[in-house]
Structure formats: C-alpha cells, structure tokens
Amino acid sequence: MLLYEYMPNKSLDSFLFDSIKRKELDWAMRFKILNAIARGLLYLHQDSRLRIIHRDLKASNILLDNDMNPKISDFGLARMCGGDQVEGNTSRIVGTYGYMAPEYASDGLFSTKSDAFSFGVLLLEIVSGKKNKALTYKDDDNNIIAHANSKLEKHAHKEID
Known part of the structure; x- marks a missing residue:
C-alpha cells in the first residue's frame, strides 16, 4: 500500500489543460516541473534499490505540492525489476494509449525506454499546453x-x- 501526502494543487493535468490555470505555468515553472519529473524517473530507473518501470506516466499521474513541486504517482501498473534487468514482456497491455511506446502497445515489450517515450509525450504536452x-x-x-x-x-x- 502506498500513502501519499496531501497535494493541494492536485495533478499537473488540472493546470496544463485548464484555460485559466495554465497561465500560472510560466516557462520557468514548466522547466522546473519537467526537470523534477526527469530526476524522478532517473531515480526509479537507476538509483532505487530495485529498478521500477512506471508504465503509465502521464500528466494526471504527476501530483503537485503546495510549491508546485511534482511527484510521480499511481504505481498501480509499475513493474519492479531486479538486478540489471531493464525490460520485460507482458501479454496484458495496460496503461494509457496516448502515452504508450509503440513496442509496448503492439508487442507488450516494456522497458525504461517505454517510460522515456511517455516522458517525451508529457514534455510535448507541457510545452504546448495541449493534450496528446x-x-x-x-x-x-x-x-x-x-x-x-x-x-x-x-x-x-x-x-x-
């Protein structure tokens, strides 16, 4: 069971895709958010005791604290990999299609690269302010x-x- 601290600013999508709230996200804030998400993924992929592949990274799964610091959330679809394992395969495709890497959506192959693809989609959304x-x-x-x-x-x- 995971417990999260209360995040008063809800999720990133509530800012990005709201015509009024998005104005609060200037370029410096967007860069800060992207940088922190990238650092979070680096931790999950390289620095944590077990490698964690999130498999559902998207704006609604990025929570924002009182100071607009992002926290990656919703690890319900995540996979832990031991040792030097960096990829896996599944016959059950789960996640959000607009953010899925093509090799995962078509063949069930997931890896740290799958999360990098999702991060790229998220980056485009943060820069453009538009949903995928x-x-x-x-x-x-x-x-x-x-x-x-x-x-x-x-x-x-x-x-x-």
Whole structure:
C-alpha cells in the first residue's frame, strides 16, 4: 500500500489543460516541473534499490505540492525489476494509449525506454499546453506526436533548402 501526502494543487493535468490555470505555468515553472519529473524517473530507473518501470506516466499521474513541486504517482501498473534487468514482456497491455511506446502497445515489450517515450509525450504536452489526443491540430495530425513530427520535418526541409 502506498500513502501519499496531501497535494493541494492536485495533478499537473488540472493546470496544463485548464484555460485559466495554465497561465500560472510560466516557462520557468514548466522547466522546473519537467526537470523534477526527469530526476524522478532517473531515480526509479537507476538509483532505487530495485529498478521500477512506471508504465503509465502521464500528466494526471504527476501530483503537485503546495510549491508546485511534482511527484510521480499511481504505481498501480509499475513493474519492479531486479538486478540489471531493464525490460520485460507482458501479454496484458495496460496503461494509457496516448502515452504508450509503440513496442509496448503492439508487442507488450516494456522497458525504461517505454517510460522515456511517455516522458517525451508529457514534455510535448507541457510545452504546448495541449493534450496528446486533442482534436485541435491542423491538417492530418491527430495527436501531438504527429504534430511535432510534421513541424520538425518542415523545419528540416527549410534547413536543407
């Protein structure tokens, strides 16, 4: 059983995706939050006694304390790995699809890289202020990953020209 301290600011998604509250997240605060989440993942993946793969890292699973310090929460889907084990396989895919690494969603292969993929999606959400699966993207982009990739490709083509 895990017990959490009371987090008066609720979860990160309650700030990111609220048109009024998101204004409280300036660039310095967003960077502070991202940096702390990255440090938390580093601890789970490398520094804790057992390697922990979260498998459901997303904005609603990041709690914010009184000073807006983030805490990774909801370890219900997490897997502990012993020794130097860095990956695993499961026949039961669980988690939130918009944040799942492709190899996990399709084949059940999870690893620290799966959490890194989820962190990347979370990073894009924090920077853009939009949900991964929001239907507000122009053209054919149906999620934040495709949107970021199309922007990257357009920028890369400008550099080549």
